[in-house]
Amino acid sequence: MPWLYLAIAIVSEVVATSALKSAEGFTRLVPSLLVIVGYALAFYFLSLTLRDISVGVAYAVWSGAGIALVSLIGWVLYNQALGAGELAGMGFIVFGVILLNIFSKGAH
Structure with missing residues (x-):
């Protein structure tokens, strides 16, 4: 359930x-x-998430996914351009979140 709570929070x-x-x-x-x-x-669902997932991992996933999704929404809804630098940066963020999830113990 904590990952579902985190997804709802995001x-x-x-x-x-x-x-x-x-x-x-x-x-x-x-x-x-x-x-x-x-x-x-x-914030409510993030607080539920933090019962089981460490704050560092939860916040990294939250912020990484949030940056990518808000940028995508800005591009689709508000016609905000995404250049190669922005896309590369978001790719690094996503890669970092994946690494955190692979190597994190997820303990409090």
């Missing part, structure tokens, strides 16, 4: 972060609510 955070642009400084109701609810869910 998706919630990505939805919230992606909605920030549309919230326009919290002047638009629906995107603003997505931001608030998304971050609340993200």
Whole structure:
């Protein structure tokens, strides 16, 4: 279950972060609510994750996956270009997260 909780936390955070642009400084109701609810869910499910997965590993997976997914959403929804440097950087992040999961004991 901790990996499912982490996945829910990541998706919630990505939805919230992606909605920030549309919230326009919290002047638009629906995107603003997505931001608030998304971050609340993200931190709740991250807290459940930390019962079983070490904070370093959980945060590395959260941030790595979040960076990649938010960048992809920015590219798809907001037409934000991703150059070779950005793509390479995200590739290194994903590779680092994989290494952490392979070599981590996952202990508290």
